[in-house]
Amino acid sequence: MGLPERKARSNESDSYLSHLYLEAGKPNGITLVAVGGYGRGELSPGSDLDLLILHDGSLANLSEFVNSLLYPIWDRQGPATLPKSIDYSVRTPKETKEAWQDLKVALGLLDARYICGNFAQFEAVKNDAELAWKRDRLEELRMSLNERHERFGDLAYLLEPDIKEARGGLRDINALRAISRSEAININTDQLDDFEERLLNVRDSLHKVSGRDKDLLLFQEQDKVAADLGLADADVLMGQVATIARSIDYLLNVAWHKYDNRKSKFTFRKSKPTNVGKNIGVDNHEVIIEAIDPTVGMRAAAKASQLGLPISIDSCELIKGIGLDNPWPREAREDLVAFIGGGSAMERVWEALDQAGIIEEWLPEWGSVRSLPQRNALHRHTVDRHMVETAIVAAKLTRTVHRPDLLLIGSLFHDIGKGTEEDHSDRGEKLIAPIARRIGFSESDIKTLQFLVKHHLLLSSTATRRDLDDPATIQSIIDVVPDMQHLELLHALSIADGEATGKAAWSDWKARLVRDLVNRVKSAMKGTLVAPEMELNEGQIKEAENGTLKVSISESSGSYAIEIIAPDSTGLFSIVAGTLNLLKLDIRAAKTRTHGKSAVMTWIVNLDPFATLPTDTDISEALKEALADNEKLKQRIDAKVKSYAPLPGVPVPPPEVEIIEDLATNATIIEIRSHDRPALLYRIGAAVKQLEIDIRSVIASTLGAEAIDTLYVTEISGEKLARNKAEEVVASIRLAID
Amino acid sequence: MKLITAILKPFKLDDVKSSLQALGVNGMTVSEASGFGRQRGHTEVYRGAEYTVDLVPKVRLEVIVDDADVESVVGAIVKAANTGSIGDGKVWVTSIEQIVRVRTGERGTEAI
Numbered sequence: 001m002g003l004p005e006r007k008a009r010s011n012e013s014d015s016y017l018s019h020l021y022l023e024a025g026k027p028n029g030i031t032l033v034a035v036g037g038y039g040r041g042e043l044s045p046g047s048d049l050d051l052l053i054l055h056d057g058s059l060a061n062l063s064e065f066v067n068s069l070l071y072p073i074w075d076r077q078g079p080a081t082l083p084k085s086i087d088y089s090v091r092t093p094k095e096t097k098e099a100w101q102d103l104k105v106a107l108g109l110l111d112a113r114y115i116c117g118n119f120a121q122f123e124a125v126k127n128d129a130e131l132a133w134k135r136d137r138l139e140e141l142r143m144s145l146n147e148r149h150e151r152f153g154d155l156a157y158l159l160e161p162d163i164k165e166a167r168g169g170l171r172d173i174n175a176l177r178a179i180s181r182s183e184a185i186n187i188n189t190d191q192l193d194d195f196e197e198r199l200l201n202v203r204d205s206l207h208k209v210s211g212r213d214k215d216l217l218l219f220q221e222q223d224k225v226a227a228d229l230g231l232a233d234a235d236v237l238m239g240q241v242a243t244i245a246r247s248i249d250y251l252l253n254v255a256w257h258k259y260d261n262r263k264s265k266f267t268f269r270k271s272k273p274t275n276v277g278k279n280i281g282v283d284n285h286e287v288i289i290e291a292i293d294p295t296v297g298m299r300a301a302a303k304a305s306q307l308g309l310p311i312s313i314d315s316c317e318l319i320k321g322i323g324l325d326n327p328w329p330r331e332a333r334e335d336l337v338a339f340i341g342g343g344s345a346m347e348r349v350w351e352a353l354d355q356a357g358i359i360e361e362w363l364p365e366w367g368s369v370r371s372l373p374q375r376n377a378l379h380r381h382t383v384d385r386h387m388v389e390t391a392i393v394a395a396k397l398t399r400t401v402h403r404p405d406l407l408l409i410g411s412l413f414h415d416i417g418k419g420t421e422e423d424h425s426d427r428g429e430k431l432i433a434p435i436a437r438r439i440g441f442s443e444s445d446i447k448t449l450q451f452l453v454k455h456h457l458l459l460s461s462t463a464t465r466r467d468l469d470d471p472a473t474i475q476s477i478i479d480v481v482p483d484m485q486h487l488e489l490l491h492a493l494s495i496a497d498g499e500a501t502g503k504a505a506w507s508d509w510k511a512r513l514v515r516d517l518v519n520r521v522k523s524a525m526k527g528t529l530v531a532p533e534m535e536l537n538e539g540q541i542k543e544a545e546n547g548t549l550k551v552s553i554s555e556s557s558g559s560y561a562i563e564i565i566a567p568d569s570t571g572l573f574s575i576v577a578g579t580l581n582l583l584k585l586d587i588r589a590a591k592t593r594t595h596g597k598s599a600v601m602t603w604i605v606n607l608d609p610f611a612t613l614p615t616d617t618d619i620s621e622a623l624k625e626a627l628a629d630n631e632k633l634k635q636r637i638d639a640k641v642k643s644y645a646p647l648p649g650v651p652v653p654p655p656e657v658e659i660i661e662d663l664a665t666n667a668t669i670i671e672i673r674s675h676d677r678p679a680l681l682y683r684i685g686a687a688v689k690q691l692e693i694d695i696r697s698v699i700a701s702t703l704g705a706e707a708i709d710t711l712y713v714t715e716i717s718g719e720k721l722a723r724n725k726a727e728e729v730v731a732s733i734r735l736a737i738d
Numbered sequence: 739m740k741l742i743t744a745i746l747k748p749f750k751l752d753d754v755k756s757s758l759q760a761l762g763v764n765g766m767t768v769s770e771a772s773g774f775g776r777q778r779g780h781t782e783v784y785r786g787a788e789y790t791v792d793l794v795p796k797v798r799l800e801v802i803v804d805d806a807d808v809e810s811v812v813g814a815i816v817k818a819a820n821t822g823s824i825g826d827g828k829v830w831v832t833s834i835e836q837i838v839r840v841r842t843g844e845r846g847t848e849a850i
Binding site: 466 | 750771772795823
């Protein structure tokens, strides 16, 4: 089995067809042409015989001739190796030209090979076909490829892939050859023969051991195919298939990238890239890196994912070998969260980086699960792709938790322990700690991530196997899950894991059982998820009692901390947030608290690209100006927000604004969970200000691309808001940020 | 030949499976089901708001047995599935006209 056999099979078919042609009396004006796979001179045991019967229209008994060719094949009178089915067409050269409109015919003709008959007739058709192909049909080819990939998925990631039709499979090899033959771009096809031979060997073996001509590499056949090819086991086989598929897919991506660049060269208007962050821009509908800095790779990945754009292949090459410091700077950690929080838009960015080897540079542990098959009837994907899919589902659930960053990272690594005999949850719990530490999470966050990885199956296994009416079942969960925050994270991870695994693993039925369990545990659990108010230190209290404006800015782990103590006034919070925004400071976190007649505020900010760091005095002056003229501040913010509008974005879950009942405080607590957007805190503050109430404290945090803000508000008199007033506040905030 | 159908609480499936295997019953079909009987669903309280769960998750188990084994199999299912509380489920028995094993074409008790 292998190339010689495929060639021999093709040669035998050639001889048999020539023999039939001779027996029919070598009619004039007839040519037999092999097309498609048969045209390439190779036939697998299950291949079709793709045949074009060319005629010049002069043969009176054409149908008799065609029958004399087809019936012996259908009746299996030829050699045993002759394909069982024949895919034929009978056309004049003119009809053949008309049939070029069909992409499949056009591609088949590119491989046309003379068998017997009128050689000049064959040559004319073949030359015409090659010339016609050079008239740009690549866009059409790309669309058909995209449709097929959508339908058949990825050869590298599916556990039971179609070796011919899936992305990275045999058809894509032919597509690459066709792209090359269009001469629109130069692509490196050196390795294609080798890739094709290896995939064809797998396919031949599959046809042989299954006795069928199907190309779906099912679980039940994988071990047999591996043994037939002399490989240790199915995992080795599938690992090899995945490696080839990834390489083919990469070549295809490079080819389309070159093609798009070539097209953009032909347009006269050469636009300047739009800057979307420090050293990164958007050019020709992709994110590009304009200059190198230590964290530019992750920033570009985050931006591409959040804008729903691909990352340039050239840019991926640029950041190879840069790596990241250990631990990562805060910015890189936040960008990773924003990157994987982009939902389905994240996938192609991840793939581009993975193919370029960047993911493994950033996260070396990923190598142990890359293309790792899993023998499990419930799963559809390899371990690495399953974790990426889980993170994609998790991005839709970020509003359901208070720590979207931990949910996303937990989802991305929940099965990292797979690949050995050891229980994967136990192994994963050990592996995630050094990863999370390197990414720069705090020790308590690392513990939460370990908890998530270790117990990611707890809720679904308990919900389906234990009696939910039994208080001991609920207690068994409370014994493991320390608080509400861990419970909501675990619930969201269970949903994401289940949905990413597939319908067989996560039905509405199972989702309902798990939800029922979680609700019962919540009812039995004590405690709250509300962020506590800021505690003031002695120095801050003293300054607050002075009652004058005081500003100080200092560097804090790659970001800047700004402390502002200012005389309190209605709307102060939104004015400060807006002023910082206009000073080109990106607010990542804020804590504010009123003390006496002053407000004490700590803001954590990043500097926007091209901005210069303001001094204490710059901030003081800007604040004084904004306090004196609120309307001007509003106009300037509106103008700035408008300037962001033309950039694309990915779909995000709608914001959640909720009143939290907490008896422990005499303020009304409003919690806002939203996708981060320009001037978010300014808008929230402004929405509250117009209702003439007081913001006593704010705890605001940005986790990747998600923001969670907690407001403690009271009437101006200091009392808790009545329920209807609180609901008015919620509606007003919702309107301002939706 | 009889078809025994049982509607059970999901967490009881493992116990029922083990008792049937102990009786020598090797094949069964299990599917996810939802429904309610006299239990009429139940009311949940979540974050202060009451809502009714009218369809309760259950599993549906189907086994085909020889007439002689009906009593022992039904007995085993009932014993293993019983918790004594409301919503434990139901078991019913129906007659079967014919069975064919698809792979071999065997018919009747041979195909069980």
